[in-house]
Amino acid sequence: MKAPALASIFALLAATPGIAQAPPFQTTARVAYLEDLSTGAVLFEKDADVRMPPASMAKMMTAYVAFDLIKKGELKLDTMATVRPETWQKWHGPQAGSTMFLSPGEQVSVDNLLKGIVVLSGNDACVVLAEQIAGTEEAFTALMNKKAAELGLKNSHFGTSNGWPDGGVTYVTARDLAHLADATIKNHPQLYKRFYSLRQFTWGKTLGSGSDITQANRDPLLGRVAGADGLKTGHTEEAGYGFTGSAEQNGRRLVMVVAGLNSFNERISESVKFMDWGFRAWKAKPIVAKGKRVSTADVQGGSEAEIGLVAPNNLKITIPAGSDPKMTAKVVYSGPIQAPIKAGQHVADLVVQTEGGPTSTMPLVAEADVGEAGFFGRAWSGLMSLFGA
Numbered sequence: 001m002k003a004p005a006l007a008s009i010f011a012l013l014a015a016t017p018g019i020a021q022a023p024p025f026q027t028t029a030r031v032a033y034l035e036d037l038s039t040g041a042v043l044f045e046k047d048a049d050v051r052m053p054p055a056s057m058a059k060m061m062t063a064y065v066a067f068d069l070i071k072k073g074e075l076k077l078d079t080m081a082t083v084r085p086e087t088w089q090k091w092h093g094p095q096a097g098s099t100m101f102l103s104p105g106e107q108v109s110v111d112n113l114l115k116g117i118v119v120l121s122g123n124d125a126c127v128v129l130a131e132q133i134a135g136t137e138e139a140f141t142a143l144m145n146k147k148a149a150e151l152g153l154k155n156s157h158f159g160t161s162n163g164w165p166d167g168g169v170t171y172v173t174a175r176d177l178a179h180l181a182d183a184t185i186k187n188h189p190q191l192y193k194r195f196y197s198l199r200q201f202t203w204g205k206t207l208g209s210g211s212d213i214t215q216a217n218r219d220p221l222l223g224r225v226a227g228a229d230g231l232k233t234g235h236t237e238e239a240g241y242g243f244t245g246s247a248e249q250n251g252r253r254l255v256m257v258v259a260g261l262n263s264f265n266e267r268i269s270e271s272v273k274f275m276d277w278g279f280r281a282w283k284a285k286p287i288v289a290k291g292k293r294v295s296t297a298d299v300q301g302g303s304e305a306e307i308g309l310v311a312p313n314n315l316k317i318t319i320p321a322g323s324d325p326k327m328t329a330k331v332v333y334s335g336p337i338q339a340p341i342k343a344g345q346h347v348a349d350l351v352v353q354t355e356g357g358p359t360s361t362m363p364l365v366a367e368a369d370v371g372e373a374g375f376f377g378r379a380w381s382g383l384m385s386l387f388g389a
Contacts, residue, residue, distance in 0.1 A: 101204025
């Protein structure tokens with residue numbers, strides 16, 4: 001929300017008056033970020049806003065663009081794409097990095113291309129899908145950048161569909177990658193579940209024997225951390241080894257980013273250690289029950305002068321395990337809120353600060369519908385505004 005207006009501040013009493021220190025954590029990753037999506041609390045950040053090459057983590061945006069089109073009905077999973085010989089020529093062989101092992105002239109469904117992108121990290125699959133959607137990879141990257149702007153990824157830009165090194169044209173930040181992961185999970189839950197947690201995928205044939213080629217998902221959390229279900233690894237000589245991942249345990253969903261690691265095995269160990277720390281060293285504390293009114297907000301041009309703000313679900317904050325710190329909270333919104341307003345519409349946020357800990361930001365929704373004011377109501381509102389009332 002832009003230019004939030006402070007609506008109210010209230011104290012949340014805690015049993016223990018002491019300050020809760022954030023649990024310590026160290027990582028060899030040059031860049032690291034960990035957020036509890038359930039509460040909006042950032043649990044750890046290290047150079048989270050430094051621009052960096054994403055390598056194959058850029059493919060999360062390629063998949064997101066496709067997911068959006070599928071959701072809108074503008075792209076179907078059973079749509080067949082043809083592998084152009086020119087595309088195959090550029091994106092096959094050892095010099096082309098990770099591959100789905102597509103063949104020239106082959107027809108492949110969007111469903112299988114997405115599996116090739118998400119599971120196998122196929123550079124060839126990305127370009128074939130990009131050309132199917134937008135005609136050229138250049139036109140597709142314009143869609144990627146438009147979507148990045150819509151999602152508020154302020155420090156990201158895409159010059160390729162697959163994250164291949166391009167002299168710095170393509171860059172992201174850890175915070176932006178985490179927000180992209182969040183958007184993927186929340187906006188496309190079924191497609192996220194369909195593709196990102198696949199352990200392996202079979203496509204292509206070996207030379208000579210013609211045996212099927214099965215490749216494993218490189219996600220370092222799958223099978224190692226309970227509740228892990230995505231997202232994407234990346235590696236180039238320029239970027240080092242990186243990973244954007246997510247897992248859910250006991251109603252808490254975390255998203256993590258690490259980048260600039262030195263080896264495949266270090267990426268595994270640091271990723272598992274980071275996610276385990278997020279679940280073990282922190283806990284969720286319930287603060288507001290679903291449907292409970294938290295505050296009210298002023299309404300402009302409505303049949304009512306104010307609207308109740310309620311919790312859309314059971315709201316929790318994230319605090320260090322074994323602690324019960326003091327908390328302060330405030331409700332913020334861009335106000336007054338313009339009518340009409342629908343019940344359940346996200347119109348404000350509850351921001352909770354714990355002493356010595358992270359800030360949690362959670363949505364509040366309108367308690368009821370508020371229609372537009374009639375002619376006399378609008379006239380009276382306009383008159384009052386002249387006098388600063």
